[in-house]
Amino acid sequence: DIQMTQSPSSLSASVGDRVTITCQASQDISNYLNWYQQKPGKAPKLLIYDASNLETGVPSRFSGSGSGTDFTFTISSLQPEDIATYYCQQYDNLPPLFTFGPGTKVDIK
Amino acid sequence: EVQLVQSGAEVKKPGESLKISCKGSGYSFTSYWIGWVRQMPGKGLEWMGIIYPGDSDTRYSPSFQGQVTISADKSISTAYLQWSSLKASDTAMYYCARGGTLLWFGDDWFDPWGQGTLVTVSS
Secondary structure (H helix, E strand, O other): OOOEEEEOOEEEEOOOOOEEEEEEEOOOOOOOEEEEEEOOOOOOEEEEEOOOEEOOOOOOOEEEEEEOOEEEEEEOOOOHHHOEEEEEEEEEEOOEEEEEOOOEEEEEO | OOEEEEOOOEEEOOOOOEEEEEEEEOOOHHHOOEEEEEEOOOOOEEEEEEEEOOOOEEEEOOOOEOOEEEEEEHHHOEEEEEEOOOOHHHOEEEEEEEOOOOOOOOOOOOOOEOOOEEEEEOO
C-alpha cells in the first residue's frame, strides 16, 4: 500500500503570510494527488485535484504543485477564513484504495 | 446543484444494528461512485469503501471489509452504510462523498461531500 505523509502536522501563521504544506507519497503516484480543506465542524471540501488543478469556485490564493512522490499545497496570503485542517489524498488501483494524509492543522497566530 | 444529504445523528448501544443513508440529487446518481469516509473524534479521514449505484459494484478498504456493509437503492438515489453489531469504537462522524464516473486514476477525488452523520455508540 502507498503511504502518505504530510508536514507539518500543524502550523500557526499571521494573516497575509504565505503558507506551505507538503505531502509525500511512499512511491510514484504521478500527479494523482488531491487536496481537501476541512473547517471545524464541517465536511471536507475539495480544493485541488490532480496535484495542481483548482476546483471551480476555489479562491486563487490556493494552489498545488508536484508530481511523483513530492507535492506542495500553498496558500499565497493566509486569510482568517482559511483556518482549517488540510488533507492530501491519493488513489491506488490494485486493489482500489483511497488514502488520506494525516492532515495539517492551520491556525492564525 | 449537486448535493448529498445524509440521515441524522444516531445514538446506539453496543451490539445494536444501524443503517445510515446518503441521498444524492442534482446529477445522475447511477453514473458516479459514492464513497464512505470515517472520522473518529479528533482524528483524520479514513476511506471505508465505495459503491457504484448503477450496478451496486462495491469495494471495501481492507480495514473495513467485514465490519460494515455498503449498499445502494438507485430507485431512490440513496446509498447506505450499515452495521450489524455496533461497538463503542464505531463512534465517529461518517461522511458520504461523490467519486468519479470511473474507479481509475485521474477520476479519483471526492466532491461534493455530505454533511456527515454522527454515530455515537455507548452503553
